[in-house]
Amino acid sequence: MSESDERGMLRAPAEVKYADELDYLESVDDGPKPFAWRLSPKMVRTFILGSERADGLDREIPQKWFGDRTFVERSIVTLASDRGLLLIGDPGTGKSWLAELLAAAVCRNSTLVVQGTAGTTEDHIKYSWNVSMVIAKGQSRESMIPSPIMTAMETGVIGRFEELTRSTSDVQDALISILSEKYVSIPELDDDNIVFAKPGFSIIATANSRDRGVNDLSSALKRRFNFVRIPVVTNKKSEAEIVRFRTTELLRRHRIELEVPPTLLDILLQSFADLRAASAAATSDDERLESALSTAEQIGVLEDAILHSRFFGDDTLRATTLASSLVGSLARRTPEDLAILNKFWHGVVEGRGKKEGGEWKDFLEGGRDAIATLS
Template sequence: MAESLRLPAEEKYKEELDYLKSIDNAPKPFQWNLSANMVRIFILGSTPADNMEREIPQKWFGDKSLVERSIVTLASDRGLLLIGDPGTGKSWLAELLAAAICDNSTQVVQGTAGTTEDQIKYSWNVSMVIAKGQSHDSLIPSPIMRSMATGTIGRFEELTRCTSDVQDALISILSEKYVSIPELKDGNVVFAQPGFNIIATANSRDRGVNDLSSALKRRFNFVRIPIVTNKKAESDIIHFRTKELLKRHNFDYNVSNSLLDILLQTFNDLRETSAAANSDDEKLESALSTAEQIGVLEDAILHSNFFERELTSKVLASSLIGSLVRRNPEDVSFMNKFWNNVVEKRKTEKEEAKDTEAAKEWEDFLNAGNSTMEVMK
């Protein structure tokens, strides 16, 4: 596991989870590994008021009430549905919750247009069925069925990407808490053990793709994860995630505050400009999420380490446009107008404020962006 490209949260933070478990004397719901408060501390980080011998760093950045509501929901009979725009940290929060509660975040069904009911319930080992017939040995349980049998958390990513008949397969699981296997004569019902629940995620931009039925909605508590607009919180998220992503390259993570301000301000301006657009053709296809900012910054840092001496506003501009411009000519046209209006305005503001250093960085950012777009036209 130590050589894996990406460890699951329960492996990555094993020492923290073991420590929290060793000091946790509070009552635990069902067979949870940690009490509700310790789950919250694992995700949101410890404070001096917690009186802990070691600090637990924050791993998910957002409104703490959303985390608390999620924890309470998972201790109830209702499933948890995390819904929000792409890149708002829904899957990351789901992984952290599952890791803290049951030490296993890998029981996941990835929802797509091709997801079948078998992937939610069970399937069969065809060769064993041909040789010996249908039996418990030839049964292949789904991740959801395994979580039912062990009383742990199952995860369902991108629920609204699945067709309605696949979604409906969850209704009986969430309400009746068992799965019938009519092909077997004995032991043909798998009952959910105490502690079982489901965390599902849904992309709010997929509304209308495969809407959830009223029956399924009633079996979930909805927790909406908003796009982070607070600069301080967004900066913390970017620092945290970028540092983790770059560990595999053994790079020193060093981004000046001025460059980070340019990135944050540009994304904020892009969101406002896109929100004011009258049609989809007049806005970027990108969701302009915090996750995309992290991707832009990671790309810029890698480029600067591989090919430049240092990270500059020129490299940042090239990475930003290269990452966000996906449609040609729509996105190129949008970005070109944005660059020569809003970015130009930011540079002028710094010049008028006599902030020579910042004005120079914005000017380099402006010129590099225009040069990058010239190649795309």
Template sequence: MATAETVILRQPAEIKYQEEIAYLESKDTSAKPFTWRLSPKMVRTFVLGSMPSDKLDRQIPQKWFGDPSFVERAIVTLASDRGLLLIGDPGTGKSWLAELLSAAICGNSTYVVQGTAGTTEDQIKYSWNVAMVIAQGQSRQSIIPSPMMTAMQRGAMGRFEELTRCTSDVQDALISILSEKYISIPELKSDNVVFAQPGFNIIATANSRDRGVNDLSSALKRRFNFVQIPIVTNKKSEKEIIEFRVKDLLARHSFSAEIPPTLLDILIQTFADLREASDAASSDDQRLESALSTAEQIGVLEDAILHSNFFGQSKIEARILARSLVGTLVRRLPEDISVLNKFWHGVIEKRSQEDKGDWTEFSEGGKDAMKTLEK
């Protein structure tokens, strides 16, 4: 396992916040389910930040922004016999919440199965070391455990990303794991069952836009508690999320950047207007393919800041922000250009005429970016 001193591109939450988790553990006097590292109350504090009522001698910053009831229900579910399924649009922070919960509960968020159309049952349960099987035959030593099996053996949280991207027969491999809490190995005559240790559970995520791709069976649905994660539309919350995540991402480049409040307001307002236009559209052809989530805004702002630092004057400008927004949101050519062009002339131009200032530069930058893509 890596440590905080190890140089890696992206530190998982348990490494990045290991000092904070250790501090909370030292102050934790509440009862802990199973082998949890922190009690449910402290897990909540780690994810949502501390309050004066917690009576801690240091501030714990908020790391996930959303309705606290979602986090509380998720924590309660993970202490129960059922798995947790986080459902929401892309970019709503499902995976980030799953990572934070795993880090706080068991100190490891890396037991992850990534669901795709090509995911197989072996990737959920186990596979075989072919060379060892040929040399010595099938045995427990020649098994290659999946991340899920490893989590079972260690009494940790197993994570399953994008569950509905997997085919139904692969999804159903989780039924016995969730209900019986063991994996059978029929190829072995003895020592052929791997039992889950206390503390094991599963946190799965599903994209609400993938509903109908591979629906969960009723048997599997019964073994999960569902927590719906909505898109954040409150501007104050969006601003907090964007500032927190962008500063976090920029730390990888070893520089910080001041985000002009006026430009952040322009970005948030533009996305709010885009969502409104998308809701009013009568068909998918009149909507952008992008989910228009907070994660998209983070990507736009990070792109603009990096562009400004690498190729500009180190100061983010409205024109560059507009170019980054267009470049991020246009995915289908020419459909998205048509949708965005109509929106730009109907909404952004109007705001630039009324509010002027940075809105004018933002409007012109977006038009230039779209003209470039149309060539």
């Protein structure tokens, strides 16, 4: 797909966004491929984690997911087996992004997705019916509407299930037979009433570790998945790389030419680190922000500040704007979160402003004004 085609999408899936890279890797890939995979496991890893000099490629493949390579390698090995893959971790740790990249690299299709919610039903992971066709011609394979999971089974590719623990137990139970038996029965039909999974079919599910107790997985379903726990990124260098990567994509998507000063990125990273430390030291939930303070939320704060600077400023990102975006994004409960942020601003940011001066001083003033406005 051309760049002009990609621009016609609000958000292009990974297999479209990185189609040129995937075509190149496929053309030079001579490694063994499980099933009908488009890339070998080594090339899947290269696509996700980026190329190294030892790979011997004549073009650079940039890193797209930032984390320990063992998580990626274990995920790839799981998909090469007959077990499902469950990526579990706190919000904003990149689980869904890793799942999308894996599906794009393995089968060039990351869009066969079921979103788990309280309203997700068994039909969403198996099949439903086209009512008008059923009335006109009766139930048949033609009048059946396959779910994304069933489509993945029929075509031998990867299906994705987002927020698995958000769905009810009967929906989760329906996955057990799919993962173990690798087929779906259609009792409404007399003939052609079984859909068998083709080689290459697998499921990548994600689960939020903070949703424990919402709809816990049964032991039977747990046995069908290999668990890969994705930790919160606490390394400042790695987190900076993630934020820079996502910010570059944002600027490219919106065609914005705006520089993110390194000093402001450092302020953002340090502020989140200080807020996490304060949250860890809190003795009750009333003393903690409702926000998970994840890397994804940092990116959201920076995106908000960039767009505000672009549309309501002078195309220059300033510390005051960044502070206002941070307060506005994290103050979700009123007055609880505002009180926490106000205490943080006076106890931590004010000290850094007096010690560091410069941008920290402007960040201090911008936050104070934002808190006063929302109070």
